Amino acid sequence: MVIINSFEEYESFLGKEIGSSEWHKIEQKQVDDFANATLDFQWIHTDPERAKTESPFGSTIAHGYLTLSLIPYLWKQIADIQNVKMEVNYGIEKFKFNRPVLVNDEVQLRAKLIAICDLRGITKVVIEANLDIKGQAKTAYTGNVVFLYHFN
Secondary structure (H helix, E strand, O other): OEEEOOHHHHHOOOOOEEEEOOOEEOOHHHHHHHHHHHOOOOHHHHOHHHHHHHOOOOOOEOOHHHHHHOHHHHHHHHEEEOOEEEEEEEEEEEEEEOOOOEOOOEEEEEEEEEEEEEEOOEEEEEEEEEEEEOOOOOOOEEEEEEEEEEEO
16 A cells, blocks of 8 residues: 655656555445446346356456446555545546456456646546456456545
8 A cells, every 4th residue: 555645745656556456356246236326237237147148258247337436445445645635536538448347256456647737736646547357367447547636
């Protein structure tokens, strides 16, 4: 875990990988809970028996947006941004889903700082986010997340 207390400390990571999260197992209950929250009940996510026989993956898969929604949780395992009044999820850019995440796969976020700027006292950072799947060469997704920090 990296601890960052200021714009200058954050800036020291520019162009570097900040770190990786712990592995997180995607379980069917999490997929079902996400389906209930988003009203997306497509069988490839919610019907393990049908997915076993009809899906090309032989299993149910996590919703792509479920895996995206894990970014704040996994990011907090990589970096502890301290001395802030407020942190805002500002945007996502250039995301591409490369490979489905099957139920019972384990995923890990890798983060690299690719841009940082000072917007009149607000720190804007762009983090390259890669979601690895344990045992797979191809990532689940790649893209950029944008955060705003109001340092004290």
